[in-house]
Amino acid sequence: MRINKYLASCGLGSRRKCEDLVRQGKVKCNQKVVFDLAFIVPENAVVTVDENVVKPSGEFIYIMMHKPKGYITALSDDRGRKTVMDLVPSEYKGAKPVGRLDYDSEGLLLLTSDGDLAFNLTHPSHEVNKTYVVKVEGQVQESQLAVMRAGVVIDGVRLNKCKMKILEKLEKETRLEVVINEGKNRQIRKMFEACGLHVSFLKRTQIGDLKLGGLSRGAVRPLNTREVLYLKSL
Numbered sequence: 001m002r003i004n005k006y007l008a009s010c011g012l013g014s015r016r017k018c019e020d021l022v023r024q025g026k027v028k029c030n031q032k033v034v035f036d037l038a039f040i041v042p043e044n045a046v047v048t049v050d051e052n053v054v055k056p057s058g059e060f061i062y063i064m065m066h067k068p069k070g071y072i073t074a075l076s077d078d079r080g081r082k083t084v085m086d087l088v089p090s091e092y093k094g095a096k097p098v099g100r101l102d103y104d105s106e107g108l109l110l111l112t113s114d115g116d117l118a119f120n121l122t123h124p125s126h127e128v129n130k131t132y133v134v135k136v137e138g139q140v141q142e143s144q145l146a147v148m149r150a151g152v153v154i155d156g157v158r159l160n161k162c163k164m165k166i167l168e169k170l171e172k173e174t175r176l177e178v179v180i181n182e183g184k185n186r187q188i189r190k191m192f193e194a195c196g197l198h199v200s201f202l203k204r205t206q207i208g209d210l211k212l213g214g215l216s217r218g219a220v221r222p223l224n225t226r227e228v229l230y231l232k233s234l
Contacts, residue, residue, distance in 0.1 A: 001040065001041050002037075002038065002039070002040060002041075003018070003022055003027065003029075003034055003036075003037065003038075003039040003040075003041055003047075004016075004018045004019045004022070004037060006041045006047065006056065007021060007022075007027065007047075007049070007054065008115045008116060009056040010047075010049075010054040010055060010056055011094050011096070011113045011115065012049065012054065012115065013115040013118075013119070014115040014116050014118065014119030015115070015116055015119075016119060017115065017119070018115070019037055021049060022034055022035065022036075022037055022039075023035070023037075026049050026050050027047065027048070027049055028047070028048045028049075028051075029041060029042075029045050029046070029047050030042075030045055030046055031046075060112060060113050060114040060117075061092050061094050061095040061111070061112060061113040061114075061222075062095075062110075062111075062112045062114065062117075062222065062223040062227075062228050062231075063088075063092050063095055063110070063111050063112070063220050063221065063222050063223060064108060064109065064110055064111075064210070064212070064215065064220065064221060064223060065084060065087060065088070065108075065109045065110075065111060065215075065218075065219070065220045066106070066107065066108065066109075066212060066215040066216060066217050066218065066219055066220075067084055067087075067101050067105075067106055067107060067108075067109040067218075068087075068106050068217040068218050069103070069104055069105065069106050070082060070103065071083060071084050071086070071087065071103070072084070072102075072103050073097045073099075073100045073101050073102070073109065074097070075096065075097075081103070084097055084109060084111070087218050087220065088111065088220060089220065092111070092220065092222075094113040095111035095112050095113050096111060096112065096113065096118065097109060097110075097111050098110040098111060098112060098117075098118045098121050098122060099121065099122045099183045100183060100185065101204060102185070102186050102189075104202070105202040105203065105204070106202070106203050106204075106217065107132070107202075107203040107204030107205055107212055108204045108205060108206065108207055108210070108211075108212040109204070110207065110210075110223075110231075111220075117231060117232060120232075120234065121207075121231065121234065122183060124182065126234060127160070127181040127182075128181060128207060128208055128234050129179050129180070129181050129206075129207075129208055130179070130180055130181070130183070130204060130206065130207050131177065131178070131179050131204070131205050131206035131207075132177070132178045132179075132180075132188060132202055132203060132204050132205065133167070133175065133176075133177060133178075133201075133202075133203045133205055134175070134176045134177075134178050134188060134192075134199055134201065134202050134203075135173050135174070135175050135176075135199070135200050135201035135202075136173060136174045136175075136176065136192055136197050136198065136199055136200065137172065137173055137197070137198045137199075137200050138172065138173065138174070138197065138198075139169065139174055140166065140174040140176065140197060144195040144196075144197065145164050145166075147194075147195055148162065148164060148191050148192070148194075148195060149161060149162055149163065149164055152191050152194045152195070153194075154184070154187070154190045154191070154194060159180075159182060159184070159187065159191065160180070160181055160182055162178060162179060162180045162181075162191075163177075163178070163179040164176055164177070164178050164179075165177050173200065188202060189202065207231075208230070208231070208234055209230065210223075210227055210230065210231065
């Protein structure tokens with residue numbers, strides 16, 4: 001097995017990220033530093049990264065979570081906040097979050113130990129659609145929707161075009177469905193803020209055609225074979 005695939009199978013990230021570890025001289029095989037990206041790992045070899053032994057984790061883990069509000073999408077937090085890993089059962093601890101869902105948001109979050117899949121789902125070139133239900137304080141005007149659909153400028157960067165439709169108009173709030181194909185930090189909140197609107201609730205309901213369904217807040221479930229193959233096709 002080539003060194004980048006071997007490291008990826010150990011749960012160290014995508015093959016591209018693993019190649020960076022090799023280039024940085026952090027990888028050893030049988031106590032010798034490996035710099036050749038085409039290096040084939042011999043059978044029963046001892047591979048280390050930063051002097052820590054790494055081994056393939058066997059079958060990859062693929063799960064979905066209904067992330068609740070009040071958790072950050074990270075493996076740990078130096079400020080002591082709760083992370084989504086606090087909700088992952090022990091048998092799935094090798095999985096890592098794919099992309100982000102901010103502290104104040106909830107909904108569908110994927111976690112996997114398959115670094116290549118995680119890389120593909122989050123790389124901008126793949127433009128995977130993500131669907132959200134958003135509640136906004138007050139009334140949203142069509143003119144504001146038109147600005148956001150065309151791609152607003154945030155931090156000097158114009159966002160991709162997106163889809164928006166109003167689901168319900170109430171006296172004090174508007175409920176909308178928003179579909180974007182980017183994953184910038186707090187992107188949807190910033191989009192509405194750019195138009196003078198405040199998001200009071202945000203829930204991701206879908207990634208591509210994969211839906212959250214009736215999974216309860218804080219719960220996780222493994223993906224079935226059909227769902228994994230679908231994600232790999234994106």
